[in-house]
Amino acid sequence: MNKALIIIDAQKGFFNGLTAKTYFRIKDFIVGHGQDYQVIVFTKYLNHPNSNFVRNLKWRGFMKEAQTDIVDELKIFVTSKNLFPKDTYGSFVDNRLLNFLRKNKIDQVELAGFDTENCVLTFARDAFDRGMKVAVWKNLVASHSNKKLHLAALEIISNNIGEIK
Numbered sequence: 001m002n003k004a005l006i007i008i009d010a011q012k013g014f015f016n017g018l019t020a021k022t023y024f025r026i027k028d029f030i031v032g033h034g035q036d037y038q039v040i041v042f043t044k045y046l047n048h049p050n051s052n053f054v055r056n057l058k059w060r061g062f063m064k065e066a067q068t069d070i071v072d073e074l075k076i077f078v079t080s081k082n083l084f085p086k087d088t089y090g091s092f093v094d095n096r097l098l099n100f101l102r103k104n105k106i107d108q109v110e111l112a113g114f115d116t117e118n119c120v121l122t123f124a125r126d127a128f129d130r131g132m133k134v135a136v137w138k139n140l141v142a143s144h145s146n147k148k149l150h151l152a153a154l155e156i157i158s159n160n161i162g163e164i165k
Contacts, residue, residue, distance in 0.1 A: 001133065004106040005030070005037040008091070008113030008120050009045045010074050013067025014144040019114060022142040026112050027073045029140055034077075039104050041097065042070060042078050044085045045119065051087050089122040098130065108133040110165070112140035117149035124161045134162030 007026060015023060034040055047053055047062040054060055062068050070078050084097040092098045101109070109127045111120055111134070120141050124134045136157050143150035158164045 001108045002038045002105045003036065003108045003110060004101060004104070005034070005040045006091075006109050006111050006113070006123060007040065007042045007074065007077075008111060008123055008141075009043055009115070010071055010113050011044060011062070011067060012069050012071055013062050014114040015071055016144050018147065019142040019144050022112075022114070022140060023071050023073050026140050029112070029137070030074075030077055037110070038106060039100075040077060040082060041100070042074070042083050043091045043097070043113070043119070043123075044068065044070060044083060046085050046087055048087060053088075089119050090126055091119075091123050092126045092130070101132075106132065108135070110135045110137060112137050114141070115143045115145065115150075116141045117143055117146070117153040121153045121156060124157050128161045135165050136162065138164050 010023060010026060030040065045062055046068055047060065084091060084100070086093065109132050111123060113120055120136065124136060127134050136154065138154060141150070154164055
C-alpha cells in the first residue's frame with residue numbers, strides 16, 4: 001500500500017490549551033516516521049466573505065494570517081507542492097488534493113490535525129468514499145473547542161470509517 005500522512009489544518013488559529021501538545025507530537029511524529037510515507041500533505045483552511053461559514057453561520061474567523069498561518073513548529077515540512085488550501089470542511093471539493101493522491105498512487109491515508117469533529121472527520125469520510133483505507137492517529141488529532149466532540153468523532157471514525165491508531 002502507498003501511504004500518505006495528511007496533516008489537517010495545523011494552523012495558528014487552532015492553537016490553544018486543548019491542542020498545544022498535539023502540534024509538538026505531530027512534529028515529533030514527522031521527524032521520526034515521515035520516511036514511512038510516500039507523501040506528507042498539509043491542508044490549510046482559509047475563510048472568505050462569500051463562504052458558507054459567513055453566509056450561513058455568520059462566522060468570520062480564519063480570514064487573517066494570524067489565524068491561517070501553519071504553526072511555526074510545522075512550517076519546515078510545508079512546501080508549495082504539499083500544501084492544499086480549502087475554504088470548507090472538506091479537502092476534496094476542488095479535486096486538486098484527490099488528483100495529487102491519485103497521481104502518487106495513494107491508497108491509504110493516515111490523518112493528524114484539527115479539528116477532529118469537523119475537518120478530520122470530513123476528510124476521513126471523503127477518503128473512505130473514494131476507496132482509500134483510512135487511519136487516524138488518536139494522539140495526533142484534537143479539537144480546539146471541545147474534548148467531548150473530539151472523542152465522539154474518534155468513535156464515529158472507529159465504528160464507521162477506519163482505524164484509530
